[in-house]
Amino acid sequence: MLKLSWHAISGHLILILGAIFMTAPVWVAFMSSTHSAETLFREGLQAWPGGHFFENYNEVLFVEGGVMKRVTASMMLWNSLLLGIGFAIGKVVISTLAAYAIVYFRFRLATPLFWIIFMTLLLPLEVRIIPSYEVVAGMGLLDTHTGLILPLIASATGTFYFRQFYKSVPEELLEAARLDGANAWQFFIDILIPISKTMIAAILIIMFVVGWNQYLWPLIMTTNEDNYTLVIGIKQIYQVLSEGGELPQFQKAYALTILATLPPVIVVLVFQSWFVKGLVESEK
Amino acid sequence: MKRVQFSHSPIPYLFIAPQIIIICIFFLWPAAQAIYQSFLLEDAFGLSSQFVWFKNYKDTILTDAWLQSAGFTLVFSFLVTFLSLALAMLLAVKANEVIQGARTYKTLLMWAYAIAPPVAGLMGNLMFNPLIGDLYYFLNAMGWDFNHKLDSFDAGFVVILIAVWKQVSVNFIFFLSGLQSIPKSVLEAATIDCKSNLRRFWTMTFPLLAPTTFFLVVINITYAFFETFGIIDTTTGGAPGGSTSTLVYKVFTDGFRGNDLGGSSAQSVVLMLMVLALTVIQFRFIERKVHY
Numbered sequence: 001m002l003k004l005s006w007h008a009i010s011g012h013l014i015l016i017l018g019a020i021f022m023t024a025p026v027w028v029a030f031m032s033s034t035h036s037a038e039t040l041f042r043e044g045l046q047a048w049p050g051g052h053f054f055e056n057y058n059e060v061l062f063v064e065g066g067v068m069k070r071v072t073a074s075m076m077l078w079n080s081l082l083l084g085i086g087f088a089i090g091k092v093v094i095s096t097l098a099a100y101a102i103v104y105f106r107f108r109l110a111t112p113l114f115w116i117i118f119m120t121l122l123l124p125l126e127v128r129i130i131p132s133y134e135v136v137a138g139m140g141l142l143d144t145h146t147g148l149i150l151p152l153i154a155s156a157t158g159t160f161y162f163r164q165f166y167k168s169v170p171e172e173l174l175e176a177a178r179l180d181g182a183n184a185w186q187f188f189i190d191i192l193i194p195i196s197k198t199m200i201a202a203i204l205i206i207m208f209v210v211g212w213n214q215y216l217w218p219l220i221m222t223t224n225e226d227n228y229t230l231v232i233g234i235k236q237i238y239q240v241l242s243e244g245g246e247l248p249q250f251q252k253a254y255a256l257t258i259l260a261t262l263p264p265v266i267v268v269l270v271f272q273s274w275f276v277k278g279l280v281e282s283e284k
Numbered sequence: 285m286k287r288v289q290f291s292h293s294p295i296p297y298l299f300i301a302p303q304i305i306i307i308c309i310f311f312l313w314p315a316a317q318a319i320y321q322s323f324l325l326e327d328a329f330g331l332s333s334q335f336v337w338f339k340n341y342k343d344t345i346l347t348d349a350w351l352q353s354a355g356f357t358l359v360f361s362f363l364v365t366f367l368s369l370a371l372a373m374l375l376a377v378k379a380n381e382v383i384q385g386a387r388t389y390k391t392l393l394m395w396a397y398a399i400a401p402p403v404a405g406l407m408g409n410l411m412f413n414p415l416i417g418d419l420y421y422f423l424n425a426m427g428w429d430f431n432h433k434l435d436s437f438d439a440g441f442v443v444i445l446i447a448v449w450k451q452v453s454v455n456f457i458f459f460l461s462g463l464q465s466i467p468k469s470v471l472e473a474a475t476i477d478c479k480s481n482l483r484r485f486w487t488m489t490f491p492l493l494a495p496t497t498f499f500l501v502v503i504n505i506t507y508a509f510f511e512t513f514g515i516i517d518t519t520t521g522g523a524p525g526g527s528t529s530t531l532v533y534k535v536f537t538d539g540f541r542g543n544d545l546g547g548s549s550a551q552s553v554v555l556m557l558m559v560l561a562l563t564v565i566q567f568r569f570i571e572r573k574v575h576y
Contacts, residue, residue: 007481011378012385018375019392022452025407026399028418044416098303105296113300120311122563126510126532127555130539130548131317132310151310159303184295213400215514220540231400235518238406250416257407264398272391279454280461 026261033057033254040250052251060255068236071225073259080212080229080260086149087211088204095158096200100188102159103166104174117156125151125217133220143224152217158203161278165199166192202278205271209264230260315556322549336546344547345554349526350534357530360444361508368448369500372455377489379456380463390460397453402514408446409519432520436527439520443528446519447512454507455500462496463489502566509559531555 028045035050060073101107102114125132132151141147169192177187193200218232228236234256241248268275325336344350379389396404411419412432423430432438466489474488513532516522522529522537529537535555539548 008382011382014378015375015382015385015389015393018371018378018452019389021449022393022396025404025411025449026396028411029407040416044421045411045418094303094306097299101296101299105293105299107296110296113304116307116312117303120307122559123311123315123556124506124510124559126513127535127552127559128311128314128318129536130545130552131314131321134317135310135314150306154306154310156303156307184293188299209398213398213403215400215402215517216536219517231402234406235402238409238518248415250410253406253410257403260403261399264400265395268398269391269395272394276394276457276461279457 026258029254029257029261033251033258035251037247037249037251041247056251056255057259060252060259068225068228068233068240071228071233073230073233073256075226076228076230076233077259077263079227080231080263082145083148083214083218083229084208084212084264086145087152087214088207090149090153091158091207092200092203094153095156095203096162096193096196098156098159099162099166100192102163104184104187117159120154120156121160124155129216129220132217136221143222143227148218148221148227149211152211152214158207161203162196162199165196165281169195198274199278199281201271202274202281205267205275206278208267212264230256234260318549318552318556320549321545322553324546333546340546340550341554344538344544344550350531350551352526353529353531353534356440356528357509360440360447360512360528360530361505363444364447364451364508364512365501365504367444368451368504369455369497371448372452373459373493373497375452376456376459376463377485379460393456394453396450397457399450400514401447401450401511402518404446404450405515405518408442408449408515412442412519434524436524439524439528442519443512443516446515447508450515451504451507455504458496458500459493462493466492502562505562506559509555531558 028047031049032040032046033056034053035046036052039046039050061077062072062074064070064072098117102110102117136142136147136151139147141150173191173195174187177191182190212229213231214229215231218229219235222228222232234253237249237253237256241250241253322340323335323337324333325339375393379386379393382389411417412430414420414431420430429435430438432442470488470492474484478484478487509530510532512530513536516528516530516533520528522533526534531551532555535548535551538544538551542548
C-alpha cells in the first residue's frame with residue numbers, strides 16, 4: 001500500500017520547487033541557444049527547443065569571427081581544458097608531495113613551513129591580485145599557461161586534503177615497508193600513492209571544476225584573444241552584445257554559456273559519488 | 285604527525301620544496317609587496333614614489349565610498365549566507381526524508397555546484413535584461429518598477445539572488461551528508477518520543493547539524509567576500525554608483541581601472557586583516573559553543 005501523508009506530499013512539493021529553481025535558468029539558457037536571433041529579440045527567452053541548434057553551435061564553435069574577431073569557441077574550449085587539467089594535476093602532484101613530507105618526516109623546519117602553507121588558506125588570490133599580477137608580469141609570464149596556472153596552485157587546499165588522509169593511514173604500513181627495506185621514495189610511490197587512488201581521483205575532479213571556473217585571474221592575465229578561456233569569452237561576447245547597434249546575437253551568448261557549463265557539469269554528474277565523497281571528506 | 289617516521293635527512297625538504305617555492309614566489313612575495321605598497325604614494329606617472337606611512341589608509345578607508353562598500357559587503361554576506369543556508373537546509377532535510385525519487389532530487393539539487401559564478405551571473409543578468417529578460421517583464425508587470433541599472437535596491441536584489449542560487453548546492457551537499465551521518469537508532473528513538481516533525485527538527489536534527497552549519501557559515505562568508513567577484517562583475521559591475529561593489533570588487537576597480545596602487549594595496553591589507561580576524565573568531569569563540 002502506498003501511504004501518502006500530507007507531510008510526504010509537502011516534502012515532494014518543496015523538493016520539486018527547489019529542483020525547478022536550480023535547473024530552470026540553465027534550461028532556459030539551453031533552449032534559447034537553439035533559436036534564431038530574430039525569435040529571441042521578438043519573443044524573449046524560450047522554454048522549448050528551436051530549429052537552430054546546429055547552425056548556432058557550429059557558428060560559435062568553428063567559424064572565425066562567429067563570436068570574436070579571431071578566436072572560436074573550440075579554441076576557448078581547449079584553453080579551458082588546459083587550465084582545468086593543468087591546475088588539477090599541478091595541484092595534486094605538489095600537494096601529495098608536500099603532505100607526505102609533513103606527515104611522514106621529522107625535520108627541523110617542519111613547523112614554520114607548515115604555518116607558511118597554512119597561511120595561504122587564509123588569503124585568497126583576490127586580495128593580493130595586483131602584486132601577483134606584477135610578479136607574473138615581471139617574470140615575463142603574462143599570456144602564458146605557466147603564468148596562468150602556477151599562482152593559482154599556490155593556495156594549499158590540496159595539501160590539507162592529503163595531510164588529513166595520510167594521517168588516517170595505519171602506521172603498520174610504514175613499519176612493514178621499512179622491514180622490507182623500502183626507502184622513502186619507494187614507500188611513497190609503491191604504497192602511499194596506490195592506496196590514495198580514490199582520494200586523488202576525487203581531488204582531481206574537484207580541482208578540475210575549480211580550475212575550469214577560474215575567472216578573475218585569467219581575466220587580468222590574458223590580454224591576447226588566443227588565450228581566452230570560455231568563462232572569459234562569455235563575458236567578452238556579452239559586452240559586445242550590449243553595445244552593438246545591430247540585432248543582438250543572444251543565441252550565441254547562450255550557446256557559449258552552455259559550452260562553458262557543460263564540461264564541468266558532466267564531470268560532476270558522471271563522478272558524482274567520488275566528487276561528493278572528496279568534497280565532504282576533505283573538509284573534516 | 286606519525287609516531288613512526290623517517291629519520292633526519294634532506295629528503296623531506298625535496299618533497300616539500302615545490303610547494304614552498306611556489307608559495308614564496310606567488311604568495312609571500314606578492315603579499316609582502318601589497319603591504320609595502322600600501323605605505324607608498326606614487327606620482328601620476330608612476331615614475332617615483334615616496335614613503336607616506338598611513339596616508340593611503342587614511343585616504344581610502346575613511347572615505348564614504350569605502351564605508352559604503354563595507355556596509356554593502358556586510359549586508360550582502362549576511363543575506364547570502366543566511367538565505368542559502370536556510371534554503372539548503374530545508375531542501376536537504378526533505379531530500380533525506382523522501383523515499384521515491386531521492387536520487388533524482390539529489391542530483392538536480394547538487395549539479396549547479398559545477399557552474400562558475402561568472403557564468404551564473406551572466407545567465408541571471410540576461411534574465412533581467414530589458415531586451416529579452418522574462419523576469420524583468422514579470423517583475424514590472426507585477427507592479428514593481430524594476431530597473432537594476434538605476435535602482436540600487438533592485439541591483440542588490442539581483443546580485444543576492446544569483447549569489448544565493450549559486451551557493452545552495454554546496455550547502456545542500458554538506459547538509460545532506462551531515463544528516464546521513466546521524467545514526468538510525470537516534471532517529472528512531474526520537475520518532476518514538478516525539479510525534480511532531482517540526483519539534484523533532486528543532487530539538488534534535490538542528491542541534492546535531494550544528495557543527496556542519498558552523499563550518500558552512502565560515503565557508504559561506506568567505507564565498508560572499510571573495511568568490512562573488514565573478515557574479516558582481518558580470519551583472520552590475522558595482523553599479524549604480526558603487527552601491528553593489530563589495531570590498532574585493534573595490535580593490536580590483538581602484539587598482540586596475542583607477543590605477544590607484546597605494547590605495548588599492550591599503551584596501552588589500554585591510555581585507556587580509558579582516559579575513560585573519562574571521563579565522564581567529566572561528567577558532568576561539570564559535571567552536572567552543574558548538575557541541576560536537
